[in-house]
Amino acid sequence: MSLYFEDLTPGLRFTSRAVRMSVEGIIGFARDYDPQPFHTDPEAAVESFFGGLAASGWHTAATTMRLMVESVPIAGGLIGAGVEIAWTRPVRPGDELVAVSEVMELKPLRSKPDRGMAVVRIETRDGAGEAVQVITCKMVVPRRPV
């Protein structure tokens, strides 16, 4: 199934599988991209702002993208022009993340008749159903070829 701009309606929702965040995964990502003690060192993290090891927000964001690629079947793929991200709770080892993506708004582009812009809100939830991250994304979506 591939969805074109014409197939989208506000309120349409996609729910991903769950993915578990491990200590090793959290530390591995942080060593490459966000090497700060509260993301790389469980002992040092206790004394930090987070009070214990927490995933880099960029790890949560990248993991969310993976879940979206698997669960949001836009024709031609997921192409974001820009996003807003709020990190609402720390992500901890053992958290099982699920991404729930919802179409909020659809904007035809007058200058580009072959595509439209969709505003999609992606809530990433932990196992307790609490939001750990909220993304609002402007996505480029192709129109159905005639």
Add this chain to the structure above:
Amino acid sequence: MSLYFEDLTPGLRFTSRAVRMSVEGIIGFARDYDPQPFHTDPEAAVESFFGGLAASGWHTAATTMRLMVESVPIAGGLIGAGVEIAWTRPVRPGDELVAVSEVMELKPLRSKPDRGMAVVRIETRDGAGEAVQVITCKMVVPRRPV
């Protein structure tokens, strides 16, 4: 050197080292977090929206975070409450990325006398000096202990 909220002023800038984006690095990140043909398959990418292999925006964002950790010496580390990201140009294999971070605005937090909020704009530039990504970030910055 560790900078506290009192040490920051609007206009203060930090420039990172350059990091080169390789074909292998682009494909490796995308396989883990953004497995779409325009990020993982140089041949298939030619026919895509991007017209050739391009780094995942999340790879550019994570790489930028790495460069910020190395170049922006905030006391206690870099802790973001939220960001806006615009991806302004595709990042290609061979691009050398530099992150230029600039303090834009400083907001004391009345309810939290031990910290403040700094709005920081991070422009990630390619080797030609063109912006490939612009992040506006709200950062939590501790006040200098008395």
